[in-house]
Amino acid sequence: MTAPTRPTTPPMARAWTLGTRGALALLLLVVALVPVLFSTFVTSQVGLTSLWLGIAAVSLTFLSGHGGMVSLAQTSLFGVAGLIAAKLSVEAGWSPVAAALAGILAATAVGLVFGAVASGSQGIYFLIITLAFAQVTYFYFAAVPTFGAHEGINGVRPPEVLGDPVQDPARMYYFLLAVSLVVFFGLRYVARTAFGLALQGVRDDPVRMAALGYNVRLHRTLGFTLAAPVAGAAGVLSAWSNTRMSAGSISLAIAILVLTAAVIGGLNRLEGAWVGALLYTLCDTYLRGWTDRFTTWLGVVFLVIVLVSPGGVVGALGSLGTWIRRRLPGEPPAPAVPATAALPVPVTSKGAL
Amino acid sequence: MATQTAAARRSAPRFRLPVAASAAVLVGALGLLGVLWQAFGAGWGTEGNVPTFILITLNGLTLAGLYFISASGLTLIFGLLRVTNLAHGALFLLGGYVALTLVQDAGMSWALAALLAMVASGTVGLVMHQLFLRWNQGQDLRQALITIAVSLILADQMLAYFGATPTAIVPPEFLAQPLPLGVYDLSYPTFRLAILGAAIIVGLLFWLVYQRTRVGMVVRAGVDDTQMTSALGVNVQRVFAGAFFVGSALAGLGGVFAGTSLSLAPGQDQAFLVSALVVVIVGGMGSLGGAALGALLLGLVDQYSSAYLPPEYSNLSALLTFVLLAAILAVRPTGLFGKAA
Numbered sequence: 001m002t003a004p005t006r007p008t009t010p011p012m013a014r015a016w017t018l019g020t021r022g023a024l025a026l027l028l029l030v031v032a033l034v035p036v037l038f039s040t041f042v043t044s045q046v047g048l049t050s051l052w053l054g055i056a057a058v059s060l061t062f063l064s065g066h067g068g069m070v071s072l073a074q075t076s077l078f079g080v081a082g083l084i085a086a087k088l089s090v091e092a093g094w095s096p097v098a099a100a101l102a103g104i105l106a107a108t109a110v111g112l113v114f115g116a117v118a119s120g121s122q123g124i125y126f127l128i129i130t131l132a133f134a135q136v137t138y139f140y141f142a143a144v145p146t147f148g149a150h151e152g153i154n155g156v157r158p159p160e161v162l163g164d165p166v167q168d169p170a171r172m173y174y175f176l177l178a179v180s181l182v183v184f185f186g187l188r189y190v191a192r193t194a195f196g197l198a199l200q201g202v203r204d205d206p207v208r209m210a211a212l213g214y215n216v217r218l219h220r221t222l223g224f225t226l227a228a229p230v231a232g233a234a235g236v237l238s239a240w241s242n243t244r245m246s247a248g249s250i251s252l253a254i255a256i257l258v259l260t261a262a263v264i265g266g267l268n269r270l271e272g273a274w275v276g277a278l279l280y281t282l283c284d285t286y287l288r289g290w291t292d293r294f295t296t297w298l299g300v301v302f303l304v305i306v307l308v309s310p311g312g313v314v315g316a317l318g319s320l321g322t323w324i325r326r327r328l329p330g331e332p333p334a335p336a337v338p339a340t341a342a343l344p345v346p347v348t349s350k351g352a353l
Numbered sequence: 354m355a356t357q358t359a360a361a362r363r364s365a366p367r368f369r370l371p372v373a374a375s376a377a378v379l380v381g382a383l384g385l386l387g388v389l390w391q392a393f394g395a396g397w398g399t400e401g402n403v404p405t406f407i408l409i410t411l412n413g414l415t416l417a418g419l420y421f422i423s424a425s426g427l428t429l430i431f432g433l434l435r436v437t438n439l440a441h442g443a444l445f446l447l448g449g450y451v452a453l454t455l456v457q458d459a460g461m462s463w464a465l466a467a468l469l470a471m472v473a474s475g476t477v478g479l480v481m482h483q484l485f486l487r488w489n490q491g492q493d494l495r496q497a498l499i500t501i502a503v504s505l506i507l508a509d510q511m512l513a514y515f516g517a518t519p520t521a522i523v524p525p526e527f528l529a530q531p532l533p534l535g536v537y538d539l540s541y542p543t544f545r546l547a548i549l550g551a552a553i554i555v556g557l558l559f560w561l562v563y564q565r566t567r568v569g570m571v572v573r574a575g576v577d578d579t580q581m582t583s584a585l586g587v588n589v590q591r592v593f594a595g596a597f598f599v600g601s602a603l604a605g606l607g608g609v610f611a612g613t614s615l616s617l618a619p620g621q622d623q624a625f626l627v628s629a630l631v632v633v634i635v636g637g638m639g640s641l642g643g644a645a646l647g648a649l650l651l652g653l654v655d656q657y658s659s660a661y662l663p664p665e666y667s668n669l670s671a672l673l674t675f676v677l678l679a680a681i682l683a684v685r686p687t688g689l690f691g692k693a694a
Contacts, residue, residue, distance in 0.1 A: 070494055117679055120686040124437045124493045128634055129682045135627060136675040143669055252623050256501060263498060293513055299505030306498045307485060 012328045020321060031177070035170035044169035048241040050281040051176035054274035055183055056234035057262040059227040061273040062187045064262070066196060067223040068122070068203030072255045073114055073130035074231040076137030079250030081107035081232030082239040083141055086153040096159045096240070104232040111228020112221070119220035122206065134255045142247035152246020156239045165241050176237055180274065183230055187270055190226060199223045260302050266312025275314055377680055388657045404537040409660045410653070415545040417652030418552030419614070423607030423625060424632040424644045425555060426600035432576050432639025433596045435493055436486055438478070439500040441604050442626025443507035448474040448605025449612030449621075450515045453522045463525035467609045471602040477507070478601020479594060486597075487590070504622065512619045519618035522609065548610050552648075555603070559641055572596065576639065604629075631678045637691025646689065650677065 035043045056078050063069040085103030088094040094102070118129045141147050148154075158165060158172060165172040190196045199219050201209045206216045239245040248254075257280070265276025280298075288294050309316040392406035427441050438444075448470040455466035485499050523529075524544040531540040563569040574582040575592050583589040611617070611625065632651050636643020651674055658670035681689065 070497075117683045121682060124497055125634070125638075125682070125686060127494070127497060128437070128630055129679065131627070131630070132634075132675045132678045132682075136672055136679065139671040139675070140669070143671065252627070256505070259498075259501070260505075293509055295509035296506050296513075299502050299509065302505065303485070303499060303502035306495060306502060310495065 010328070013325065016325055016328055035173050040167070040169060043173055044166060044241070045285055046278075046281050047173050048165065048169055048176060049284075050274065050278040051173070051180055052234050052237040052241055053258070053261055053281060054277035055176075055180055055237065056231055056258050057265065057277050058183060058187065058270055058273035059230040059234070060258060060262045061265070061267055061270055062191070062230070063223065063227050064267045065269070066191050066203065067199050067220060069118075069130075069220065069224065070127050070259075070267075071118075071130040071224070071227075072127060072252075072259060073118075073133040073137075074227070075250045075255040075258055076134045077107040077111050077114075077228045077231040078235035078238070078258075079137055079141060079245070079247070080110050080235070081229075082235030082245040082249065083147050083153065083247075085236045086156045086239045086245045087147060089157065090153050090155055096157060100233075100236040100240075103236050104229050107232030107235065108225060108228045111231070112225045115221040115224030115228070116217075119217040119224065131252075131255075134250070134252060138247060138250055138252065141250065148246060150247055152244055152248065153239075154244045156243050156245060158240035162240070165243065169241075172241060176241070179233060179237065183233070184270055184274075187230070191270075195219070195222070260298065262312075263302060264305055264312055266309075266314035266316075268311050269314045269318075272312050272314040276312060279313065377684060384657075388661050391661050404539055405660070407534070407536070407539060408541070409656050411541055411545070413653040413656035414649075415549050415614070415652075416656060417648040418549040419607060419610055420628055420632045420651055421552045421645055421648035422548075422555055422610060423604050424629040424636075424648055425559060425641060426603030426607070427629050428633045428636070428639055428641060428644045429559075429596055429603070430600035431633065433572060434482075434486075434593050435491075436482075436597075437493065437497045437500070437638075438600070439497055439626065440478075440481065440504040440507060441500075441601075441629055442622035442624075443504040443511070444474045444478050444601045444604040445608040445611070445625050445629075446511060446617065446619075446622040447477060447507060447608065448602075449522070449608030449617045450511055451605070452609040453515075453520060453612055453617060456522050457520075463522070463613075466522075467606065470609050471605045474605025474608070475598040475602030478604070479598045482594065482597040487593075504626075508619065508622050511622075515617075517619050519616040520612075521616040522613040524613050542614070545614050548614060551606075551610065555606075556641070556645055563641070628674075631674055634688050634691075635678055635681050637685075637688030640688070640690040643688060643690035 030037065034047045038047075056074060059077075060071055060074045063071050063074075081100075081103035083103075084106050085096075085099040088099035088102055089096045092099075114130070114133050118126055118133070121129050142150055161171070162175050163169075163171045191200075198209070198214055201212075202214065202216050202219045202223075209219075210216050235245070238249065261276040261280045262273055263276070264279055265274065266272030283294070283298065283301075287297065291297060305312055305316075309319070311318065392402050395402050423441070423445050427438060430436055430438050430441075451473045452463075452466040452470035455461040455469055456463060459466075461469075481500070481503050485503070486496050489495050489499065528544040528547050530543060532543040532546060533540045561569075563573060571582065571587050571592055574585075574587070575589055579589055607625070607629075608617075611621070628651065632647035633644055634647070635650060636645070636647035654677060655670065655674055658673045662670055685691070
């Protein structure tokens, strides 16, 4: 018997693959060269904002996509870390790095508590109990003078190495990009470990997982705790990028904004968080000049995406790619696997826990 | 026989001290004692704190009435359709603004304006249900996201049409004067008492329709088992549409009352959505009695805590309601009277 011949890919399909790979590479190149290609304003206003917003959103995407937990409390963890880091570095004179680590640690601890309390609920109850957490944190920081109440804390300085985020955002941009990559690959790694797979099992059918001997609440709690430092890091990076942080940065409107960014990008894929954050930030920066009713358009986009493509922009692009590839000559029909799964709603054994 | 004994053994009550629940009850009782001591500790005379206590209690009760009116719509929709209508706050504000425009610009009477505002809110809610929610039945998170998107659009459009200045609706003539209470020379805004009355009427009507009419029977059957009700020849979709209309109209009515006794401003939609959610969740989603109890708890805790907490903590009173919610959900994940979703 001869060695199995490798199936030759038809030229059109290969061109398509090369084309998409090339486009992706070009996109990554542009992302890597933002401070060189674009003005300081674009780098700081669009680049920095979409990166930290993306990190905040990916903590929600991870929870929702891999754990089935749509949380509105990510902004509160964001605020805990950001405000504590700002407080320690501005008023207590800590070094920015130490203050950041303390803030992220505090956010993780708060995340553990929130996760433990909320882990008993699922679906819509989970959404609402995390909404309550978001409000508790907001009202706390808005009321307590230690954290500047509504005024917030101004003059937050990032570490010297990163330079001035307003005048010269290039180094800050690369730092945020590096953190984004670490978070992306870290979360992707976690999703593929035994724990990550068990978490997805819990998402799909908690009752069956409990019957198999998994501790459902523990998995949910740990999943939530794991996403907390990510949200916390986003908070610290936001405080560094904007040189300030206040209770207004974590209001319900912001919590809904993070949810909007995550939904627009796509709740099923981690990279969707940054795509959604970038799209939101671009609209926020450039569309506001065009229309007074920016929020209406944002709502319309949100609505259309939820109705038409539950996988968000990333999911829609994926479906489009599959659709085109299947129509290329010579391509064998792809197996009937849906390119985008529906929103991860547990459909079986619902509410039995 | 063996299976029977196993089942019996499983269902036999095993004594377990409900630590968290007892702690919560204890803390609540201590809080109430603290309030009562502050109220009556200085004696019963006019010099003491009793008159203030009466006013604060009335504030709490009327606030509870307001919460109940808007929360009853939310709980009806959830109980029947399993839809968490996060656009409820926007419909609430819409009702208020419609009534405001009709009273202020068209010179309509308050009652007629309130009725039309209810119809307006109900219609918008119904359209939302028919266009976006109906074909997504059963996907509760997707439906919640849809209602969030709708609420963003509605809130922004209302900001465009009605502006950002807080405004209040002029109450009807006969309710405009304060009512003397007959004790301690106190008087209280009649309109706020009317809210309490309206809440009781809404609750009673709900109960009567639920328990005593054919419509209520169908709704109860639909809550228990939608598919079976449908199989028995009831047009469930029509019942759903009706429930969505009534629930949204109640949100609008709440908005009219809030706009008359407090004021209307952007941001109120989210504030009231959150309060209505807290009320409904504390009581258990879908339970009318739970909503009443939740509204009472929230209204009274809100008013007592902002009045009686020591001054250095009084700015934390807004926190307390959410701590209450989180504590109740941690002990009973589906609320006080809630059934599993």
